[in-house]
Amino acid sequence: MNVISPSFCLGKAGRLFLILSLVSILAFTLVSLSPIDPVTAYIGIDRMQISVEQEQRIIERWGLEKPAPERFFIWLGNAVRGDLGQSMIFNEPVTTVIGKRFVTSLWLMASAWLLSGGLGFVLGVVAGTNRGSLTDRIIRIYSYTLASTPSFWMGLVLLAVFSVSLGLTPICCATPPGVSPDDATLWQRLHHLILPAATLSLIGVAQIALHTREKTIDAMNSEYALFAFAQGESRTGVAWRHAVRNVALPAVTLQFASLGELFGGSVLAEQVFSYPGLGKATVEAGIRGDVPLLLGITLFSAVFVFAGNLIADILYGVLDPRIRIGTEEAK
Amino acid sequence: MRVFKTIPAGRLALALAVGLMLLCTMAVSPVLAKDTLTLAIQGEPEDGYDPTLGWGRYGSPLFQSTLLRRDENLNIVKDLATRYALSQDGLTWTVTIREDARFSDGTPLTAEDVAYTFNTAAKVGGKVDLMKMDRAEATGKYEIEFRLTSRDSTFVNRFISLGIVPKAAHGQDYARKPVGSGPYMMVEWNEGQQMIAQANPHYYGDKPFFKRLVFLFTDEDTSFAAARAGKVDVVVVPQALAVQTIPGMKLHPVRSVDNRGLMFPTVPDKGEKTADGLPIGNNVTTDPAIRKAINVAIDRKLLVAGVLEGFGRPAYGPCDGLPWDNPANVIADADTESARKILADGGWKDSDGDGIVEKDGLKAEFTIIYPATRSIRQYLALACADMLKNIGINALVEGKRSWDEIRQLKHSRVVVFGWGSHDPIEVYHLYSSHQAGEGYNNAGFYTNPKVDEYLDAALAADSYEASLEFWKKAQWDGKTGFNARGDAPWAWLVNLDHTYFIDEHLDVGVSQVEPHGHGWPITANIQKWTWKD
Numbered sequence: 001m002n003v004i005s006p007s008f009c010l011g012k013a014g015r016l017f018l019i020l021s022l023v024s025i026l027a028f029t030l031v032s033l034s035p036i037d038p039v040t041a042y043i044g045i046d047r048m049q050i051s052v053e054q055e056q057r058i059i060e061r062w063g064l065e066k067p068a069p070e071r072f073f074i075w076l077g078n079a080v081r082g083d084l085g086q087s088m089i090f091n092e093p094v095t096t097v098i099g100k101r102f103v104t105s106l107w108l109m110a111s112a113w114l115l116s117g118g119l120g121f122v123l124g125v126v127a128g129t130n131r132g133s134l135t136d137r138i139i140r141i142y143s144y145t146l147a148s149t150p151s152f153w154m155g156l157v158l159l160a161v162f163s164v165s166l167g168l169t170p171i172c173c174a175t176p177p178g179v180s181p182d183d184a185t186l187w188q189r190l191h192h193l194i195l196p197a198a199t200l201s202l203i204g205v206a207q208i209a210l211h212t213r214e215k216t217i218d219a220m221n222s223e224y225a226l227f228a229f230a231q232g233e234s235r236t237g238v239a240w241r242h243a244v245r246n247v248a249l250p251a252v253t254l255q256f257a258s259l260g261e262l263f264g265g266s267v268l269a270e271q272v273f274s275y276p277g278l279g280k281a282t283v284e285a286g287i288r289g290d291v292p293l294l295l296g297i298t299l300f301s302a303v304f305v306f307a308g309n310l311i312a313d314i315l316y317g318v319l320d321p322r323i324r325i326g327t328e329e330a331k
Numbered sequence: 332m333r334v335f336k337t338i339p340a341g342r343l344a345l346a347l348a349v350g351l352m353l354l355c356t357m358a359v360s361p362v363l364a365k366d367t368l369t370l371a372i373q374g375e376p377e378d379g380y381d382p383t384l385g386w387g388r389y390g391s392p393l394f395q396s397t398l399l400r401r402d403e404n405l406n407i408v409k410d411l412a413t414r415y416a417l418s419q420d421g422l423t424w425t426v427t428i429r430e431d432a433r434f435s436d437g438t439p440l441t442a443e444d445v446a447y448t449f450n451t452a453a454k455v456g457g458k459v460d461l462m463k464m465d466r467a468e469a470t471g472k473y474e475i476e477f478r479l480t481s482r483d484s485t486f487v488n489r490f491i492s493l494g495i496v497p498k499a500a501h502g503q504d505y506a507r508k509p510v511g512s513g514p515y516m517m518v519e520w521n522e523g524q525q526m527i528a529q530a531n532p533h534y535y536g537d538k539p540f541f542k543r544l545v546f547l548f549t550d551e552d553t554s555f556a557a558a559r560a561g562k563v564d565v566v567v568v569p570q571a572l573a574v575q576t577i578p579g580m581k582l583h584p585v586r587s588v589d590n591r592g593l594m595f596p597t598v599p600d601k602g603e604k605t606a607d608g609l610p611i612g613n614n615v616t617t618d619p620a621i622r623k624a625i626n627v628a629i630d631r632k633l634l635v636a637g638v639l640e641g642f643g644r645p646a647y648g649p650c651d652g653l654p655w656d657n658p659a660n661v662i663a664d665a666d667t668e669s670a671r672k673i674l675a676d677g678g679w680k681d682s683d684g685d686g687i688v689e690k691d692g693l694k695a696e697f698t699i700i701y702p703a704t705r706s707i708r709q710y711l712a713l714a715c716a717d718m719l720k721n722i723g724i725n726a727l728v729e730g731k732r733s734w735d736e737i738r739q740l741k742h743s744r745v746v747v748f749g750w751g752s753h754d755p756i757e758v759y760h761l762y763s764s765h766q767a768g769e770g771y772n773n774a775g776f777y778t779n780p781k782v783d784e785y786l787d788a789a790l791a792a793d794s795y796e797a798s799l800e801f802w803k804k805a806q807w808d809g810k811t812g813f814n815a816r817g818d819a820p821w822a823w824l825v826n827l828d829h830t831y832f833i834d835e836h837l838d839v840g841v842s843q844v845e846p847h848g849h850g851w852p853i854t855a856n857i858q859k860w861t862w863k864d
Contacts, residue, residue: 089378171549171560178525
């Protein structure tokens with residue numbers, strides 16, 4: 001089990017460092033070039049009650065009077081020490097905001113991730129085994145349609161049908177109105193999770209299903225499958241006893257590598273369902289020009305996606321001995 | 332059958348009873364709605380509930396109380412203060428506060444807390460403008476002195492809008508866990524979702540009827556859907572949705588000074604630029620004849636009916652119906668005949684027969700800009716352009732992507748702006764030539780020495796009451812002023828009605844004329860709300 005060797009760790013750490021540096025420089029540059037003036041966004045309709053002198057005071061509170069490069073280096077210096085600064089709009093440390101919001105998002109993302117992964121895999125294998133059949137066609141049409149459906153639209157449709165018309169699911173939020181998250185029962189939380197998680201997973205299913213289908217078809221046409229057929233094994237038998245093991249690996253990799261899309265999807269889904277997670281905070285930070293928070297979330301999402309890919313890499317080695325042995329032999 | 336026999340009858344009955352009780356507790360929750368009120372009125376203060384950063388400047392700070400208040404007729408009444416007076420030189424306010432006020436943690440509220448609140452708000456750099464205050468000082472246990480750096484009759488509005496925080500309990504996390512002497516105290520705030528408040532047992536005033544308030548911070552569509560599903564008791568909706576009906580709820584439109592108007596550059600374009608390089612002036616709108624004709628030609632009632640679905644009223648000034656509004660601002664509009672005459676008298680004639688008037692070779696043509704995402708502003712601009720075509724003025728309409736784009740053009744184009752506040756300082760910022768071109772203040776570079784004189788006199792007045800007359804005179808003194816009879820640097824169009832749906836059983840009393848703001852103003856009299864079966 002020598003997957004995680006020192007050189008592997010060093011390489012990955014270096015790559016993470018490089019990614020984070022580039023991401024923060026790029027994000028900072030983009031945000032500085034953004035046409036949104038955070039002070040204007042903050043003052044908003046109070047414009048006429050606030051004197052020019054007071055505006056200057058707000059600018060100073062946020063340190064915006066300094067030139068952009070200087071602000072970047074101040075931010076960077078603090079960031080290295082683990083201080084991502086104070087969110088302008090939430091008036092709280094960025095790390096606290098991200099922490100609180102991420103816990104809420106985690107519920108949503110985790111359930112959507114498990115659902116879409118499991119369902120997508122099963123659908124993909126079923127479609128691939130029965131290539132060309134009616135089942136295959138239905139699954140394919142479903143996947144193609146869903147793959148091109150924007151998640152906010154999907155969310156609105158589900159909301160209109162299940163919450164407004166049928167009244168089965170809640171309209172919004174992570175807990176019922178008047179109930180604080182600490183007092184909410186597990187059932188209440190799950191009840192509020194159903195629609196946003198369904199939105200995310202219904203769409204996430206498509207990619208996994210299509211990918212798995214292709215791999216299953218390859219596996220069903222492979223020599224070992226042919227050998228199994230020759231021994232009198234049925235199609236289903238070959239698929240579940242032989243092909244699945246070979247198909248599972250790319251599916252798992254894809255699933256972990258899709259964390260970025262999951263993150264992006266949750267931004268839209270959270271917006272639709274007023275689900276107070278990290279996605280909603282991202283939108284607010286963007287709209288109101290909250291630079292520290294936006295940078296913090298960008299860095300966090302970079303780490304998040306990186307972690308997904310890293311896990312996929314490691315799992316590959318753990319699950320498939322050939323890769324591990326291959327690397328060792330190459331040395 | 333054997334299973335049933337093994338369970339003793341008594342135990343079965345008990346199980347049934349427990350089951351029934353469980354069902355009952357589930358059924359009780361709608362009845363509880365009578366002392367719990369759920370509101371979806373938007374405007375979550377991301378800054379938190381810290382008055383020193385600006386919380387509570389609209390409506391009621393809820394958790395904190397203020398020295399003074401405005402009642403439903405916008406008269407200034409006492410709250411924490413029992414006496415308040417301004418010195419002869421207009422530079423020192425002396426305020427005495429009541430002795431029975433306590434914060435929700437049980438500690439008494441003293442002059443020290445008031446002085447601390449004002450001094451802190453002055454330096455932290457939030458949305459509270461105390462630039463005119465030198466310092467606040469407790470001169471007794473219940474007496475505070477406020478020293479101003481210059482005379483400012485609008486300073487009294489800080490007494491109305493700034494909630495008092497406890498010196499001992501105010502710190503970094505105060506904004507999330509406020510402690511105050513207001514009618515309610517916070518139970519919990521989950522950012523982006525909801526805020527729960529309950530009645531403050533230490534409140535010195537009348538006990539509010541509703542023991543618990545739940546504010547939902549969902550976006551417009553979600554709030555509306557929640558109201559349709561019967562989940563909220565009060566919901567704010569855009570005017571366009573107010574024509575709908577929600578079962579079990581009634582429409583509650585509230586008049587406001589949330590206004591929209593056309594701002595005109597009042598100086599010619601001579602290629603001048605501001606310090607940050609923004610172009611100044613417009614050769615067409617610099618002519619008062621153009622601006623007056625537009626004011627007279629526009630049919631404001633039609634705008635209210637057509638654009639606001641009837642939920643609004645015509646606007647003739649920036650402060651319609653407020654104590655400092657001059658009734659003389661109201662003009663006879665929708666009068667194309669008079670408008671044409673004003674243009675003709677001003678030398679504007681259509682000599683080339685293209686339907687647009689000219690003067691000295693200059694066509695009566697300009698662009699109206701607005702933020703493209705604001706549909707009401709867009710419709711207003713389009714409707715005005717249509718109305719102006721009738722009198723030979725060609726107004727082009729252009730939506731801009733952001734306020735930043737508008738910022739670049741605000742001194743040289745006609746802009747659809749919206750303001751409206753319970754503080755007359757707004758009038759000063761909109762029209763004083765001392766403010767011309769500073770930020771968004773007086774963006775059209777309007778100058779009239781007489782108006783400046785009145786505005787300065789209003790600021791320097793001996794009291795708020797004495798200042799009212801000067802504010803009115805700045806609008807129109809019988810000869811000159813900034814209203815449509817005078818120099819007309821603006822064409823005010825409409826005041827929106829803020830539209831709420833409220834539960835049929837809910838009585839919210841008389842709502843104030845609301846300022847430009849998000850939902851919170853309706854909570855100004857929330858202590859007086861009751862539930863009627």
